[in-house]
Amino acid sequence: MDVDAFVLAHRPTWDRLEALVKRRRRLTGAEVDELVDLYQRVSTHLSMVRTASTDSVLVGRLSGLVAGARSAVTGAHAPLWSEFVRFWTVSFPVVAYRGWRWWLGTAVAFFFVVVLIALWVSGNPEVQSSLKTPSEIEQLVNHDFASYYSDNPSGSFALQVWVNNSWVSVQCIAYAILLGIPIPWVLFQNAFNLGVIAAFMFDAGKADIFLGLLAPHGLLELTAVFLAGSAAMRLGWSVVSPGNRPRGQVLAEQGRAVVAVAIGLIGVLAVSGLIEAMVTPSPLPTFARVGIGVAAEIAFLAYIFHFGRKAARAGETGDIDDAPDVVPTR
Numbered sequence: 460m461d462v463d464a465f466v467l468a469h470r471p472t473w474d475r476l477e478a479l480v481k482r483r484r485r486l487t488g489a490e491v492d493e494l495v496d497l498y499q500r501v502s503t504h505l506s507m508v509r510t511a512s513t514d515s516v517l518v519g520r521l522s523g524l525v526a527g528a529r530s531a532v533t534g535a536h537a538p539l540w541s542e543f544v545r546f547w548t549v550s551f552p553v554v555a556y557r558g559w560r561w562w563l564g565t566a567v568a569f570f571f572v573v574v575l576i577a578l579w580v581s582g583n584p585e586v587q588s589s590l591k592t593p594s595e596i597e598q599l600v601n602h603d604f605a606s607y608y609s610d611n612p613s614g615s616f617a618l619q620v621w622v623n624n625s626w627v628s629v630q631c632i633a634y635a636i637l638l639g640i641p642i643p644w645v646l647f648q649n650a651f652n653l654g655v656i657a658a659f660m661f662d663a664g665k666a667d668i669f670l671g672l673l674a675p676h677g678l679l680e681l682t683a684v685f686l687a688g689s690a691a692m693r694l695g696w697s698v699v700s701p702g703n704r705p706r707g708q709v710l711a712e713q714g715r716a717v718v719a720v721a722i723g724l725i726g727v728l729a730v731s732g733l734i735e736a737m738v739t740p741s742p743l744p745t746f747a748r749v750g751i752g753v754a755a756e757i758a759f760l761a762y763i764f765h766f767g768r769k770a771a772r773a774g775e776t777g778d779i780d781d782a783p784d785v786v787p788t789r
Contacts, residue, residue, distance in 0.1 A: 462512050469504055473521070476501055476528055483531035491532075498528035507774040509712075513703050549770045551723035554690070554716045556767020557776070561689035562682075569650050569685065576654025581662055590655060600663040604656065605672060629687075629721075639695035642688045649684070671745040675752035676735035679759060683727045690720040712776065730755065 476497040479490060486494065505521040508514070555562075580586050587596065634641045660669035694713040701710070738751050 462508075462514055462517065465504075465508070466517065472497060472504075473501060473524060477524060480524070480527045480531045494528065495532050498525065498532055501525055501528065503774045506776055510774075510776055513705075546719070546722070547726075548766050549775050550719045552763050552766035553770035553775045554719045554767075555686055555723070555763045556771055558686075558689055558693055558716075559763075559767075561693050562685040565646070565685045565689045565692070566681070569646055569681070572647060572650040573654040573657065576651050577657040577661070580655050580658035587659070591659075596659055596663075599656070600659050600665055604660065604665075605668060634691055637695075639688075639692035642692050646684070646688055667745065671749060672739055675739045675748045676731050678752050678756040679727065679734065680731040682756065682759065683724050683731060686720060686727075687724055690717050716776075727759065 476494070479486065479494045479497065482490075483494070501521060502525050505518070505525050508518055508521060512518070580590070591599070634645070657669060660666060694710070694717055697710055697713045734752060734755060738748050741748065743751075
């Protein structure tokens with residue numbers, strides 16, 4: 460960001476807001492509306508400056524101006540429905556969008572390990588016997604893998620799946636406290652298990668069953684896990700390489716981003732759990748079940764791309780500290 464050009468372009472807005480704040484007890488109705496509008500715009504300016512500049516003087520001035528405007532605005536706290544809408548259209552998607560390189564990289568590394576493990580185990584009797592006995596492998600490929608999705612009533616199974624999926628993501632989020640260091644090991648364990656099962660199923664000639672039961676819910680489920688893990692690892696990296704901003708500021712922003720991801724994934728994993736409970740074991744043809752899973756994944760990626768890019772272009776970071784906390788009233 461060219462700070463001088465940014466200041467030159469927006470100084471009239473800041474000066475106008477400052478003038479309105481000083482006259483806050485003598486404002487007309489139109490000026491109150493203007494004050495609220497300028498307050499929200501300058502809040503966005505502050506977010507942009509925090510993200511792209513180390514000018515502490517400018518950050519300090521805008522922080523003071525926003526704080527003064529917040530106290531001067533005549534209005535009520537934003538209703539819960541407004542905060543709810545903002546979270547799903549701004550806070551969560553923009554955090555996911557801004558970190559897309561991290562979770563794409565996590566996904567590539569994960570599937571690389573899955574394929575590597577599957578090739579190592581497949582057709583290697585010694586390795587297979589060290590993992591499971593022949594009878595256990597036969598039980599897995601002929602019964603356990605498929606029956607897992609149909610043994611329980613769909614309602615209770617959906618809850619069970621949601622809890623299980625959430626646990627993996629919660630582990631990733633919780634490890635943010637340790638700067639994400641244990642997360643590669645957690646992801647490796649899951650990739651190892653998936654690779655081993657894939658090898659057993661492919662060797663038994665049941666690749667269609669494996670992919671047909673895993674793909675409908677697995678695409679969205681794994682995307683959620685990648686997003687959770689990458690958010691926490693990004694937090695750790697912000698300590699190692701904070702860029703040209705204070706390390707504490709970057710760490711605080713990334714910490715709040717992890718919280719936004721954790722809340723957002725509750726909804727994403729709920730959808731994944733419903734698909735796993737309702738669609739995966741259904742009598743629908745394989746292509747239809749897989750198609751539903753692909754459609755859910757595309758819809759999620761489109762949602763992140765649309766709302767996340769829009770929010771990012773508006774200077775949003777997903778930081779809850781920058782969210783407007785009032786609605787205009789007169």
